[in-house]
Ligand code: SF4
Protein backbone atom coordinates (compact mmCIF):
# COMPACT_ATOMS: atom_id res chain seq x y z
CA UNK A 371 0.00 0.00 0.00
CA UNK A 372 1.34 3.45 -0.94
CA UNK A 373 2.31 5.73 1.93
CA UNK A 374 0.33 8.74 3.14
CA UNK A 375 0.24 11.70 0.76
CA UNK A 376 -0.64 15.37 0.84
CA UNK A 377 -3.38 16.82 -1.36
CA UNK A 378 -3.87 20.58 -1.81
CA UNK A 379 -7.42 21.90 -1.19
CA UNK A 380 -7.81 22.36 -4.96
CA UNK A 381 -7.19 18.59 -5.26
CA UNK A 382 -10.69 17.86 -3.92
CA UNK A 383 -12.08 18.71 -7.35
CA UNK A 384 -9.54 16.31 -8.87
CA UNK A 385 -10.78 13.62 -6.48
CA UNK A 386 -14.39 14.21 -7.58
CA UNK A 387 -13.34 14.16 -11.23
CA UNK A 388 -11.42 10.89 -10.83
CA UNK A 389 -14.36 9.23 -9.08
CA UNK A 390 -16.84 10.46 -11.69
CA UNK A 391 -14.54 9.35 -14.52
CA UNK A 392 -14.51 5.91 -12.93
CA UNK A 393 -18.29 5.81 -13.21
CA UNK A 394 -19.29 6.67 -9.64
CA UNK A 395 -22.27 8.78 -8.65
CA UNK A 396 -20.57 10.93 -6.03
CA UNK A 397 -22.38 12.09 -2.90
CA UNK A 398 -20.93 14.58 -0.46
CA UNK A 399 -21.91 16.98 2.33
CA UNK A 400 -23.77 20.14 1.31
CA UNK A 401 -25.97 22.73 2.99
CA UNK A 402 -29.65 22.11 2.24
CA UNK A 403 -32.66 23.44 4.16
CA UNK A 404 -30.66 24.60 7.16
CA UNK A 405 -28.65 21.40 7.64
CA UNK A 406 -25.58 19.67 6.23
CA UNK A 407 -26.81 16.66 4.30
CA UNK A 408 -25.43 14.12 1.84
CA UNK A 409 -26.39 14.99 -1.72
CA UNK A 410 -25.07 14.41 -5.23
CA UNK A 411 -21.88 16.38 -5.66
CA UNK A 412 -20.35 17.38 -9.01
CA UNK A 413 -18.42 20.46 -7.94
CA UNK A 414 -16.17 20.83 -4.91
CA UNK A 415 -17.42 24.43 -4.65
CA UNK A 416 -20.71 23.00 -3.29
CA UNK A 417 -18.98 21.57 -0.19
CA UNK A 418 -19.85 23.41 3.08
CA UNK A 419 -16.69 25.52 3.28
CA UNK A 420 -16.61 27.59 6.47
CA UNK A 421 -19.84 26.09 7.81
CA UNK A 422 -20.06 24.39 11.20
CA UNK A 423 -22.91 22.85 13.16
CA UNK A 424 -24.07 23.17 16.77
CA UNK A 425 -25.73 20.04 18.12
CA UNK A 426 -27.39 19.47 21.49
CA UNK A 427 -30.24 17.26 22.73
CA UNK A 428 -33.21 18.08 20.50
CA UNK A 429 -31.33 20.88 18.77
CA UNK A 430 -29.42 21.34 15.49
CA UNK A 431 -28.25 24.66 14.07
CA UNK A 432 -25.75 25.68 11.43
CA UNK A 433 -23.12 28.14 12.61
CA UNK A 434 -20.15 29.95 11.19
CA UNK A 435 -17.22 27.58 11.15
CA UNK A 436 -13.54 28.15 10.59
CA UNK A 437 -13.06 30.03 7.32
CA UNK A 438 -11.79 27.79 4.50
CA UNK A 439 -12.31 24.58 6.50
CA UNK A 440 -14.26 22.12 4.31
CA UNK A 441 -15.17 19.48 6.89
CA UNK A 442 -15.51 21.70 9.98
CA UNK A 443 -18.80 20.19 11.14
CA UNK A 444 -19.63 17.08 13.19
CA UNK A 445 -21.93 14.74 11.28
CA UNK A 446 -24.22 15.05 8.30
CA UNK A 447 -27.86 15.14 9.39
CA UNK A 448 -28.48 11.75 7.85
CA UNK A 449 -25.93 8.96 7.68
CA UNK A 450 -24.98 7.01 4.53
CA UNK A 451 -27.51 4.37 5.68
CA UNK A 452 -30.11 5.74 3.29
CA UNK A 453 -27.67 5.43 0.38
CA UNK A 454 -26.78 1.77 0.84
CA UNK A 455 -30.03 0.65 2.54
CA UNK A 456 -32.80 2.91 1.17
CA UNK A 457 -35.87 3.70 3.30
CA UNK A 458 -38.15 2.43 0.53
CA UNK A 459 -36.92 -0.26 -1.82
CA UNK A 460 -38.92 -1.94 -4.58
CA UNK A 461 -38.35 -5.71 -4.32
CA UNK A 462 -40.57 -7.06 -7.08
CA UNK A 463 -43.53 -6.36 -9.36
CA UNK A 464 -46.39 -8.78 -9.89
CA UNK A 465 -48.57 -8.71 -13.01
CA UNK A 466 -51.89 -10.39 -13.63
CA UNK A 467 -51.71 -12.78 -16.57
CA UNK A 468 -54.34 -14.79 -18.43
CA UNK A 469 -53.66 -17.85 -16.30
CA UNK A 470 -52.56 -16.32 -12.96
CA UNK A 471 -49.78 -13.84 -12.31
CA UNK A 472 -46.09 -13.37 -12.97
CA UNK A 473 -43.38 -12.02 -10.67
CA UNK A 474 -40.59 -9.73 -11.89
CA UNK A 475 -37.80 -9.39 -9.32
CA UNK A 476 -36.29 -5.89 -9.20
CA UNK A 477 -32.61 -5.33 -8.37
CA UNK A 478 -30.59 -2.13 -7.80
CA UNK A 479 -29.13 -2.65 -11.30
CA UNK A 480 -32.65 -2.08 -12.72
CA UNK A 481 -32.89 1.44 -11.28
CA UNK A 482 -32.75 4.35 -13.76
CA UNK A 483 -29.49 5.59 -12.18
CA UNK A 484 -27.68 2.43 -11.16
CA UNK A 485 -24.14 3.80 -11.14
CA UNK A 486 -22.06 2.64 -8.17
CA UNK A 487 -21.96 5.24 -5.45
CA UNK A 488 -18.97 7.02 -3.92
CA UNK A 489 -19.55 8.88 -0.64
CA UNK A 490 -17.18 11.70 0.31
CA UNK A 491 -16.86 12.82 3.92
CA UNK A 492 -17.93 9.67 5.82
CA UNK A 493 -17.15 10.07 9.53
CA UNK A 494 -15.53 7.35 11.61
CA UNK A 495 -18.82 6.60 13.37
CA UNK A 496 -20.55 6.06 10.04
CA UNK A 497 -17.71 3.91 8.68
CA UNK A 498 -18.15 1.73 11.77
CA UNK A 499 -21.93 1.65 11.23
CA UNK A 500 -21.45 0.43 7.66
CA UNK A 501 -19.15 -2.25 9.07
CA UNK A 502 -21.99 -3.34 11.37
CA UNK A 503 -24.43 -3.45 8.46
CA UNK A 504 -21.91 -5.53 6.52
CA UNK A 505 -21.87 -7.98 9.41
CA UNK A 506 -25.65 -8.07 9.82
CA UNK A 507 -26.72 -7.96 6.18
CA UNK A 508 -23.85 -9.77 4.46
CA UNK A 509 -22.12 -11.88 7.08
CA UNK A 510 -24.86 -14.29 8.13
CA UNK A 511 -26.78 -17.19 6.62
CA UNK A 512 -29.09 -14.90 4.64
CA UNK A 513 -27.25 -12.36 2.48
CA UNK A 514 -29.30 -9.27 1.65
CA UNK A 515 -28.87 -9.19 -2.14
CA UNK A 516 -29.95 -5.58 -2.57
CA UNK A 517 -27.56 -4.30 0.11
CA UNK A 518 -24.79 -6.52 -1.27
CA UNK A 519 -25.21 -5.09 -4.78
CA UNK A 520 -24.86 -1.50 -3.53
CA UNK A 521 -22.18 -2.15 -0.94
CA UNK A 522 -19.82 -4.21 -3.10
CA UNK A 523 -19.51 -1.42 -5.65
CA UNK A 524 -19.45 1.49 -3.18
CA UNK A 525 -16.36 3.65 -2.65
CA UNK A 526 -16.01 5.40 0.71
CA UNK A 527 -13.88 8.47 1.33
CA UNK A 528 -13.73 8.87 5.10
CA UNK A 529 -12.74 12.10 6.83
CA UNK A 530 -11.19 12.39 10.28
CA UNK A 531 -13.52 14.42 12.50
CA UNK A 532 -11.95 17.69 13.67
CA UNK A 533 -15.07 19.35 15.10
CA UNK A 534 -17.11 16.82 17.11
CA UNK A 535 -20.58 17.99 18.08
CA UNK A 536 -22.15 18.39 21.48
CA UNK A 537 -23.91 15.04 21.15
CA UNK A 538 -20.96 13.01 19.77
CA UNK A 539 -19.30 10.22 21.76
CA UNK A 540 -17.40 8.15 19.17
CA UNK A 541 -14.16 8.37 21.18
CA UNK A 542 -15.69 6.51 24.14
CA UNK A 543 -17.07 3.69 21.97
CA UNK A 544 -13.91 3.36 19.88
CA UNK A 545 -15.17 4.38 16.43
CA UNK A 546 -13.50 7.78 15.98
CA UNK A 547 -12.58 10.57 15.59
CA UNK A 548 -10.04 8.95 13.21
CA UNK A 549 -11.94 6.50 10.98
CA UNK A 550 -11.05 2.85 11.52
CA UNK A 551 -10.93 0.17 8.80
CA UNK A 552 -13.80 0.04 6.33
CA UNK A 553 -13.31 2.95 3.95
CA UNK A 554 -11.16 3.18 0.81
CA UNK A 555 -9.49 6.52 1.44
CA UNK A 556 -9.10 8.51 4.65
CA UNK A 557 -8.69 12.31 4.48
CA UNK A 558 -7.50 14.40 7.41
CA UNK A 559 -7.92 18.14 6.94
CA UNK A 560 -4.88 20.03 8.22
CA UNK A 561 -4.36 23.77 8.57
CA UNK A 562 -1.44 26.20 8.45
CA UNK A 563 -1.08 25.57 5.60
CA UNK A 564 -4.46 24.23 4.53
CA UNK A 565 -3.99 20.71 3.09
CA UNK A 566 -5.31 17.15 3.29
CA UNK A 567 -3.43 14.10 4.49
CA UNK A 568 -4.66 11.23 2.28
CA UNK A 569 -4.27 7.56 3.20
CA UNK A 570 -5.36 4.64 1.01
CA UNK A 571 -6.71 1.66 2.94
CA UNK A 572 -7.82 -0.62 0.07
CA UNK A 573 -6.56 -1.46 -3.41
CA UNK A 574 -9.43 0.59 -4.88
CA UNK A 575 -8.39 3.53 -2.71
CA UNK A 576 -4.79 3.16 -3.78
CA UNK A 577 -5.79 3.20 -7.47
CA UNK A 578 -7.72 6.45 -7.00
CA UNK A 579 -4.93 7.99 -4.92
CA UNK A 580 -2.44 7.23 -7.73
CA UNK A 581 -4.45 9.49 -10.05
CA UNK A 582 -4.46 12.48 -7.69
CA UNK A 583 -1.95 15.37 -7.72
CA UNK A 584 -0.28 14.61 -4.40
CA UNK A 585 3.10 14.94 -2.69
CA UNK A 586 4.50 12.51 -0.10
CA UNK A 587 3.46 13.31 3.47
CA UNK A 588 6.18 14.36 5.91
CA UNK A 589 6.67 13.46 9.57
CA UNK A 590 5.30 16.94 10.40
CA UNK A 591 2.11 16.20 8.46
CA UNK A 592 1.60 12.94 10.36
CA UNK A 593 2.27 14.67 13.68
CA UNK A 594 -0.25 17.41 12.79
CA UNK A 595 -2.87 14.74 12.06
CA UNK A 596 -2.19 13.04 15.41
CA UNK A 597 -2.53 16.40 17.20
CA UNK A 598 -5.83 17.05 15.44
CA UNK A 599 -7.18 13.66 16.55
CA UNK A 600 -6.09 14.33 20.12
CA UNK A 601 -7.77 17.76 20.15
CA UNK A 602 -10.98 16.37 18.64
CA UNK A 603 -11.07 13.57 21.23
CA UNK A 604 -10.77 16.16 23.99
CA UNK A 605 -13.69 18.17 22.52
CA UNK A 606 -16.09 15.22 22.38
CA UNK A 607 -19.45 16.40 23.71
CA UNK A 608 -20.44 13.22 25.54
CA UNK A 609 -19.18 9.81 26.58
CA UNK A 610 -20.70 6.40 27.18
CA UNK A 611 -19.29 3.83 29.55
CA UNK A 612 -19.74 0.49 27.78
CA UNK A 613 -17.96 -2.20 29.81
CA UNK A 614 -21.00 -3.19 31.92
CA UNK A 615 -23.88 -2.64 29.48
CA UNK A 616 -24.27 -6.28 28.47
CA UNK A 617 -25.20 -7.13 32.07
CA UNK A 618 -26.55 -3.79 33.32
CA UNK A 619 -29.42 -3.31 30.90
CA UNK A 620 -31.01 -6.80 31.02
CA UNK A 621 -30.67 -6.73 34.81
CA UNK A 622 -32.43 -3.34 34.85
CA UNK A 623 -35.50 -4.53 32.95
CA UNK A 624 -37.72 -3.40 35.85
CA UNK A 625 -35.91 -0.11 36.49
CA UNK A 626 -38.25 2.77 37.32
CA UNK A 627 -36.27 4.85 34.83
CA UNK A 628 -38.12 3.38 31.84
CA UNK A 629 -41.39 4.92 33.02
CA UNK A 630 -39.69 8.28 33.55
CA UNK A 631 -38.35 8.19 29.99
CA UNK A 632 -41.79 7.23 28.67
CA UNK A 633 -43.22 10.45 30.14
CA UNK A 634 -41.07 12.37 27.64
CA UNK A 635 -40.75 9.95 24.71
CA UNK A 636 -43.24 10.59 21.91
CA UNK A 637 -42.59 7.22 20.22
CA UNK A 638 -42.01 9.29 17.09
CA UNK A 639 -39.40 6.82 15.67
CA UNK A 640 -36.92 9.63 14.81
CA UNK A 641 -34.12 7.95 16.76
CA UNK A 642 -34.35 4.73 14.76
CA UNK A 643 -34.66 6.59 11.43
CA UNK A 644 -31.48 8.62 12.00
CA UNK A 645 -29.52 5.81 13.65
CA UNK A 646 -26.93 4.54 11.15
CA UNK A 647 -27.14 0.97 12.49
CA UNK A 648 -30.91 0.42 12.91
CA UNK A 649 -31.98 -1.86 10.09
CA UNK A 650 -35.51 -3.10 10.90
CA UNK A 651 -37.84 -3.17 7.93
CA UNK A 652 -41.40 -4.09 7.06
CA UNK A 653 -43.03 -5.07 3.79
CA UNK A 654 -45.78 -3.13 2.00
CA UNK A 655 -47.78 -4.23 -1.02
CA UNK A 656 -49.55 -1.76 -3.30
CA UNK A 657 -51.56 -2.43 -6.46
CA UNK A 658 -52.71 -0.10 -9.22
CA UNK A 659 -56.38 0.76 -9.64
CA UNK A 660 -56.97 -2.03 -12.15
CA UNK A 661 -55.48 -4.66 -9.89
CA UNK A 662 -53.30 -5.83 -12.78
CA UNK A 663 -50.02 -4.55 -11.32
CA UNK A 664 -48.75 -5.04 -7.78
CA UNK A 665 -45.53 -3.85 -6.18
CA UNK A 666 -43.83 -5.16 -3.07
CA UNK A 667 -41.69 -2.62 -1.20
CA UNK A 668 -39.35 -3.04 1.72
CA UNK A 669 -39.62 0.02 3.98
CA UNK A 670 -37.83 1.03 7.17
CA UNK A 671 -39.74 0.10 10.30
CA UNK A 672 -39.12 1.04 13.93
CA UNK A 673 -39.38 -0.78 17.25
CA UNK A 674 -41.02 2.43 18.54
CA UNK A 675 -44.13 1.87 16.42
CA UNK A 676 -47.07 -0.01 17.93
CA UNK A 677 -47.55 -2.45 15.00
CA UNK A 678 -43.87 -3.45 15.16
CA UNK A 679 -44.51 -5.81 18.07
CA UNK A 680 -47.77 -7.22 16.72
CA UNK A 681 -47.89 -10.97 17.33
CA UNK A 682 -51.03 -12.94 16.53
CA UNK A 683 -53.86 -10.82 17.90
CA UNK A 684 -52.13 -7.81 19.37
CA UNK A 685 -48.99 -5.80 20.02
CA UNK A 686 -46.88 -6.98 22.94
CA UNK A 687 -45.21 -3.62 23.57
CA UNK A 688 -48.17 -1.32 24.03
CA UNK A 689 -46.42 1.00 26.54
CA UNK A 690 -43.84 3.49 25.32
CA UNK A 691 -41.60 2.51 28.23
CA UNK A 692 -41.41 -1.05 26.91
CA UNK A 693 -40.48 0.20 23.43
CA UNK A 694 -37.69 2.46 24.65
CA UNK A 695 -36.43 -0.36 26.89
CA UNK A 696 -36.49 -2.75 23.94
CA UNK A 697 -34.58 -0.31 21.73
CA UNK A 698 -31.89 0.59 24.25
CA UNK A 699 -31.42 -2.93 25.64
CA UNK A 700 -31.17 -4.44 22.17
CA UNK A 701 -28.92 -1.68 20.82
CA UNK A 702 -26.42 -1.75 23.67
CA UNK A 703 -26.69 -5.25 25.16
CA UNK A 704 -28.44 -8.10 23.34
CA UNK A 705 -27.04 -6.85 20.01
CA UNK A 706 -23.69 -8.08 21.39
CA UNK A 707 -25.07 -11.63 21.69
CA UNK A 708 -26.73 -11.48 18.31
CA UNK A 709 -24.04 -9.81 16.19
CA UNK A 710 -20.89 -9.81 18.33
CA UNK A 711 -20.83 -6.01 18.56
CA UNK A 712 -22.65 -3.13 20.17
CA UNK A 713 -25.27 -1.51 17.96
CA UNK A 714 -24.16 2.01 18.86
CA UNK A 715 -21.29 3.82 17.14
CA UNK A 716 -21.59 7.06 19.11
CA UNK A 717 -22.76 9.36 16.30
CA UNK A 718 -25.14 11.21 18.63
CA UNK A 719 -27.89 11.60 16.01
CA UNK A 720 -30.58 9.98 18.16
CA UNK A 721 -29.87 12.68 20.78
CA UNK A 722 -29.77 15.61 18.36
CA UNK A 723 -32.87 14.62 16.41
CA UNK A 724 -35.03 13.51 19.35
CA UNK A 725 -37.79 16.14 19.64
CA UNK A 726 -37.88 15.49 23.39
CA UNK A 727 -34.10 15.79 23.72
CA UNK A 728 -33.76 12.31 25.27
CA UNK A 729 -30.06 11.50 25.63
CA UNK A 730 -29.16 7.81 25.72
CA UNK A 731 -25.81 8.52 27.40
CA UNK A 732 -27.58 10.30 30.26
CA UNK A 733 -30.28 7.63 30.48
CA UNK A 734 -27.72 4.83 30.71
CA UNK A 735 -25.88 6.75 33.46
CA UNK A 736 -29.12 7.19 35.42
CA UNK A 737 -30.08 3.53 35.01
CA UNK A 738 -26.61 2.59 36.30
CA UNK A 739 -26.94 4.94 39.30
CA UNK A 740 -30.33 3.47 40.20
CA UNK A 741 -28.98 -0.07 39.91
CA UNK A 742 -25.97 0.74 42.07
CA UNK A 743 -28.18 2.44 44.67
CA UNK A 744 -30.49 -0.58 44.71
CA UNK A 745 -27.56 -2.97 45.09
CA UNK A 746 -26.10 -0.87 47.91
CA UNK A 747 -29.38 -1.02 49.84
CA UNK A 748 -29.65 -4.76 49.17
CA UNK A 749 -26.10 -5.32 50.41
CA UNK A 750 -26.76 -3.27 53.55
CA UNK A 751 -29.90 -5.26 54.32
CA UNK A 752 -28.36 -8.63 53.54
CA UNK A 753 -30.29 -8.85 50.27
CA UNK A 754 -33.64 -8.47 52.00
CA UNK A 755 -35.01 -5.60 49.86
CA UNK A 756 -38.78 -5.44 49.78
CA UNK A 757 -40.24 -3.82 46.66
CA UNK A 758 -38.35 -1.75 44.13
CA UNK A 759 -36.20 -2.95 41.31
CA UNK A 760 -32.74 -2.27 39.98
S1 SF4 B 1 -36.57 8.65 22.15
FE1 SF4 B 1 -36.96 10.65 21.15
S2 SF4 B 1 -36.63 10.26 18.95
FE2 SF4 B 1 -36.86 8.24 19.93
S3 SF4 B 1 -39.05 7.77 19.74
FE3 SF4 B 1 -38.79 8.78 21.75
S4 SF4 B 1 -39.19 10.97 21.33
FE4 SF4 B 1 -38.84 9.99 19.32
Ligand code: SF4
Pocket residue numbers: 641644645646647648701713714715716717718719720721730
Ligand atom coordinates in the same frame (compact mmCIF):
# COMPACT_ATOMS: atom_id res chain seq x y z
S1 SF4 C 1 -27.94 4.72 19.08
FE1 SF4 C 1 -27.82 6.96 18.71
S2 SF4 C 1 -25.66 7.51 19.05
FE2 SF4 C 1 -25.76 5.26 18.82
S3 SF4 C 1 -25.37 4.89 16.63
FE3 SF4 C 1 -27.61 5.03 16.87
S4 SF4 C 1 -28.13 7.20 16.49
FE4 SF4 C 1 -25.89 7.09 16.82
